[in-house]
Structure formats: structure tokens, C-alpha cells
Amino acid sequence: MRGPSGRWKWEELIDFEVALAAWDGESRPDGLHAEGARPVVMKAWKEAVDAPQIGRSWVKGIAWAGALAGGFTFLAGFGAAWGCYDREREGIDVLVFLVFTLLVPWLTLVVGLTLWLLRPKWGGLLGPLLKKLTARFAKNDGNKVLAVIEASPELAKSFGWKIAARAQSAAMNFHLGAIVGLTVLFFFRRVGFYWETTTERAMERTLEGVVNFLSMPWHGFLPRMVPEIATSRRGAHWDGGGASWMGFLMLALLVWGVAPRFLLELTAHVQSWRSARKPAFQSPRHRRLWRALTGVKRGEEPEGPADGALVLDLGGISPNHDALRPFFLRHLRLNPVAWETLAVLDAGREAAARDALGKAPAGIVLLAEGWSLAPRQVEETLKRVAAAAEGRRTAIVVADFDREGRPHPPKAEERAAWEAFFDGQKGLDVELSLYEEDRTWAPG
Numbered sequence: 001m002r003g004p005s006g007r008w009k010w011e012e013l014i015d016f017e018v019a020l021a022a023w024d025g026e027s028r029p030d031g032l033h034a035e036g037a038r039p040v041v042m043k044a045w046k047e048a049v050d051a052p053q054i055g056r057s058w059v060k061g062i063a064w065a066g067a068l069a070g071g072f073t074f075l076a077g078f079g080a081a082w083g084c085y086d087r088e089r090e091g092i093d094v095l096v097f098l099v100f101t102l103l104v105p106w107l108t109l110v111v112g113l114t115l116w117l118l119r120p121k122w123g124g125l126l127g128p129l130l131k132k133l134t135a136r137f138a139k140n141d142g143n144k145v146l147a148v149i150e151a152s153p154e155l156a157k158s159f160g161w162k163i164a165a166r167a168q169s170a171a172m173n174f175h176l177g178a179i180v181g182l183t184v185l186f187f188f189r190r191v192g193f194y195w196e197t198t199t200e201r202a203m204e205r206t207l208e209g210v211v212n213f214l215s216m217p218w219h220g221f222l223p224r225m226v227p228e229i230a231t232s233r234r235g236a237h238w239d240g241g242g243a244s245w246m247g248f249l250m251l252a253l254l255v256w257g258v259a260p261r262f263l264l265e266l267t268a269h270v271q272s273w274r275s276a277r278k279p280a281f282q283s284p285r286h287r288r289l290w291r292a293l294t295g296v297k298r299g300e301e302p303e304g305p306a307d308g309a310l311v312l313d314l315g316g317i318s319p320n321h322d323a324l325r326p327f328f329l330r331h332l333r334l335n336p337v338a339w340e341t342l343a344v345l346d347a348g349r350e351a352a353a354r355d356a357l358g359k360a361p362a363g364i365v366l367l368a369e370g371w372s373l374a375p376r377q378v379e380e381t382l383k384r385v386a387a388a389a390e391g392r393r394t395a396i397v398v399a400d401f402d403r404e405g406r407p408h409p410p411k412a413e414e415r416a417a418w419e420a421f422f423d424g425q426k427g428l429d430v431e432l433s434l435y436e437e438d439r440t441w442a443p444g
Contacts, residue, residue: 007039007277007278008039008043008276008277008278008279009055009276010055010059010155010158010159010162010272010273010276011055011056011058011059012043012046012055013055013152013154013155013158013276013279014054014055014058014145014148014149014155015046015051015052015053015054015055016042016043016046016051017148017149017151017152017155018051018052018054018145018148019046019049019051019052020285020286020289021148021151021285023049023289025288025292026292027292028292028293029045029048029049031048032044032045032048032293038280038281038286038290039278039279039281041290041293041294042281042286042289042290045289045293054138054140054145057138057139057140058134058138058145060137060138061133061134061135061136061137061138061139061142062130062134062137062138062162062163062166064133064134064137065130065133065134065136065137065166066130066165066166066169066170068133069126069129069130069133069166069167069169069170070166070169070170070173071173072170073170073171073173073174073177074173074174074176074177074180075177076174076177077101077173077174077175077176077177077178077179077180077181078177078178078180078181079177079181080100080101080174080177080178080181081097081101081177081178081179081180081181081182081185082181082185083100084096084097084100084101085185085189085191089194089234090189090190090191090192091191091192091193091194091234092182092185092191092192092193092194093194093195093196094193094194094195094207094227094232094245094249095195095203095207097182097249098210098214098249098252101175101178101253101257102214102252102253102256102257105171105174105175105257106256108125108171109171109260111125112125112126112167115127116164125167126163126166126167126170127160127163127164127167130163130166130167131146131163134146134163151283151285152283153280153282153283154275154276154279154280154281155276155279157275158272158273158275158276159272161268161269161271161272161275162268162269162272164264164268165265165268165269165272168261168262168264168265168268169261169265171261172257172258172261172262172265174257175253175254175257175258175261176258178253178257179250179253179254179258182246182249182250182253183250186246192243193227193232193243193244193245193246193249194232194233194234195207195229195232195233195234196233196234197233204229204230204233207229208229211226211227211229211248214248214252214255214256215248215251215252217255218251218255222247222251224244224247225247225248225251226244226248227244227245227248228244232244232245284423284424287419287422287423288419288423291419291432309328309332309334309335309336309337309338309363309364309365310336310337310338310339310340310363310364310365311324311328311336311338311339311340311365311366311367312340312341312342312364312365312366312367312385313339313340313341313342313367314342314366314367314368314369314372314381315368315369315372316341317367317368317369317401317405318405319367319401319405319407320404320405320406320407321336321339323405323406323407324336324367324397324407327397327407327435327436328365328397331433331436332365332395332397332431332433334363334365334393334395336365342366342381342385363389363392363393363394363395364385364389364392364393364394364395365394365395365396365397366381366382366385366394366395366396366397366430367396367397367399368396368397368398368399369398369399369400369401370398370399370400370410370411370414370415370418371400371414373414373417373418373421375421378421379425382394382396382425382430385430386430393431394430394431395430395431395432395433396430396431396432396433397433397434397435398410398414398415398418398432398433398434398435399434399435400414400435407435408435408437409434409435409436409437410434410435415434418432418434419432419434
């Protein structure tokens with residue numbers, strides 16, 4: 001029977017995060033095999049604790065919210081087209097039509113993208129409204145689940161992209177509504193198209209520039225879809241006409257209205273899928289669960305002990321090698337073959353440690369005392385060692401030592417301090433192991 005894969009769906013992440021929010025912070029399901037990469041182990045935990053099936057209701061909720069927003073914007077676009085119709089003149093002022101159906105939506109797009117860049121969690125102009133509608137349609141304590149979603153980095157990012165996709169779909173429906181409204185007016189009201197001005201040539205030149213710009217995508221192979229501007233000017237004897245504008249306005253709405261929104265919607269869907277597909281699970285809550293599931297180790301383990309590990313003693317601890325070796329073998333699955341000292345005021349020993357960094361094929365273990373946490377110094381040392389490791393496995397073991405160098409478990413406050421320090425690190429691929437005397441861990 002195949003175990004859980006490391007690929008996630010958006011609704012599965014919601015179920016996972018809701019279950020994690022209710023977790024007591026310590027317990028681990030019986031019989032859980034904490035093997036493999038972090039996404040695989042997290043999915044195994046979700047299935048083991050029988051997480052509540054809430055994600056599906058959120059998928060339906062966002063679909064209903066998007067449909068409601070799309071229906072409203074479709075009617076708004078239809079109304080905008082009809083609002084440009086002058087009943088007395090039985091015609092549509094093309095300049096007014098372009099302003100309300102293209103210029104204003106494009107300004108809205110620019111404002112929405114600006115808000116998205118400055119406040120990504122807003123999700124643009126429609127973001128807050130769509131989130132509230134989604135929570136309302138999803139039910140199941142929607143506002144509480146929304147708070148859980150926004151507290152998870154990967155899930156919040158994926159949800160933000162989903163909201164952006166629905167917002168773009170709603171904006172696309174506005175242009176589709178305008179197209180339908182324009183079509184109904186043209187065929188059932190027999191409207192004409194015109195423009196008017198109080199100057200002799202200024203407005204005509206402006207309109208020529210607008211038409212030339214908007215018709216760039218098709219004027220080379222569809223010249224009939226470029227209107228005759230001069231002949232459609234409304235004068236004293238205007239009695240309708242300007243039919244050449246119909247094809248131009250339809251194409252302009254499709255090319256400059258529908259197409260960009262469709263591409264943005266498609267991009268947002270892809271980004272949402274990518275954000276949720278293989279999450280990193282690196283938030284503080286995720287790291288606490290990871291430590292509980294895998295004992296005192298972080299990261300993926302080899303199948304058996306690997307030879308060639310280098311141990312770097314931070315600060316000159318002078319540990320008892322024989323007392324520490326069983327812990328390395330059982331808990332880290334690493335067999336140390338070289339011991340050096342780092343972060344001491346001894347140029348020779350520092351140089352030897354730097355040389356040894358390149359000769360440890362199995363990995364690197366940093367050894368630190370529980371009381372010695374100096375966040376800035378430790379962070380700089382970890383980054384320096386991780387960079388020198390060049391992808392090799394790197395771990396830090398925290399313990400207390402007596403005068404003979406024998407290790408003991410760190411005190412409770414020291415454990416909490418080191419865990420909090422690692423929870424605050426981002427992008428640092430270093431395992432944290434807290435020394436335990438009587439606790440044995442083995443995969444499976």
C-alpha cells in the first residue's frame with residue numbers, strides 16, 4: 001500500500017492547518033511512521049489524526065463567492081454599456097463608451113495591483129469582500145478558519161492567489177457584460193455611433209491616436225475593424241450611422257478587456273496551485289510539530305549510519321567523544337570520524353576546522369552548550385557553516401556538559417530558548433537536536 005505523497009491540494013492544507021491549530025503541542029499519534037521529507041510526514045500526521053474535512057466547504061465557498069461577484073460585475077458591465085446609450089439621439093458616444101468600459105477598468109486594475117504589491121493579504125480591491133463572502137459561504141466557523149488560513153504562510157499565499165483569480169474573473173465578466181450589452185443595443189435598438197466636439201480638430205486627433213493604439217493588434221489583417229473617425233462625427237445633420245465602430249469596440253473589449261484579465265486569472269490559478277502543491281512547512285507551528293513527530297531530529301534521515309561526519313565543538317567544550325557517539329549513531333544516524341573546534345580565540349584550531357569542513361562527506365555536526373545561546377553569534381556561525389557545507393547535511397546538537405565532558409540533557413528553559421531561536425530562522429537548512437539520555441529514536 002502506498003503511503004501519502006508530498007504533494008498537497010489547497011483543501012488538504014486547510015484541513016491540516018485546522019487540525020494543527022487544535023493540536024496540544026506535544027502528542028504524537030500512535031503508529032505514525034515519521035519517514036521521508038517534511039511534506040510527506042505532515043500529510044501522514046494529518047491522516048493519522050483524522051483531520052476535519054473543512055477544506056472542501058472552502059473550495060465550494062470561494063466558488064460561490066466568485067460566482068456572486070462575477071454575476072454582479074456582469075450586470076455592471078451590461079449596465080455600463082446601456083448607460084452610454086443616448087435615447088434622444090439614438091446613439092452611443094464612442095468616447096464615453098471607451099472611458100467607462102475600458103479606461104475606468106484599467107485604472108481599477110492599476111490601483112488593485114498597487115494595493116496587491118503594498119498589502120498582499122488584501123488581495124486587491126475585491127480581496128476583502130471576496131474573503132468575507134467565502135467565509136460566509138463556507139460556514140463551519142468561517143471567520144475562525146479564515147484566521148487559521150491567514151496564519152499559515154503557504155496557505156495564506158495560496159488563498160491570496162485564489163482570491164486574485166476570482167477578482168480577475170469578476171473583472172473579466174464586466175467586459176463580457178459590456179460586450180453583451182453593446183450587442184443587444186446594436187441589433188435590437190439599431191443604435192448609431194458618434195463622437196462630438198466643440199473644437200475643429202483637437203478631439204479628432206485625440207480619437208485617432210486612441211483608435212490607432214487600441215487597434216494595433218489587428219489593424220494589419222482586419223482593416224475593416226478600424227472605424228472611420230471623420231465620417232462618424234456628430235454634426236448638425238447627423239441622423240445615425242457610424243456602423244464601423246461596432247467591430248472595433250467589440251474587438252477592443254475582447255483584446256484590451258477580456259484577454260488581459262483572463263491571462264491574469266490563469267496566472268493566479270497557477271501560482272495558487274504551485275504555492276499549495278509542495279509547501280515548506282517552516283513556520284514556528286510547523287517546526288514544533290516536526291520536532292514532536294521526529295523526536296529530537298530535524299530533516300531527512302539516511303537509512304543507516306553514515307560514516308565521515310565532522311563534529312565542530314563550538315566554544316571549546318572538550319566533550320567526551322565516547323559518551324556522545326551513541327547519541328550521534330542512534331538519533332542523527334551519523335558516525336563522527338573527525339572532531340574539531342570552532343568559535344574560539346585560536347587561529348590554528350579555527351584554520352583546522354575550516355580545512356576539515358571540506359572533508360566530511362556524510363555531514364557536519366555542531367556541538368553547543370545549552371546556556372551558550374547568543375542569537376547573533378550563533379546565527380552567523382550557522383550561516384557560515386551551512387554555506388561551507390554546500391548541500392551536505394548539517395545539524396546542531398545542544399547539551400549540557402559536566403567537568404569530564406560527559407553530556408546531559410539541557411534544562412527546560414534552555415530547550416525553550418533554542419527551539420524559539422530555530423523557530424525564528426527562515427531559509428536556514430540546519431537540523432536542531434536536543435540531547436536526550438534515555439530516549440531512542442529509530443525510523444519506522
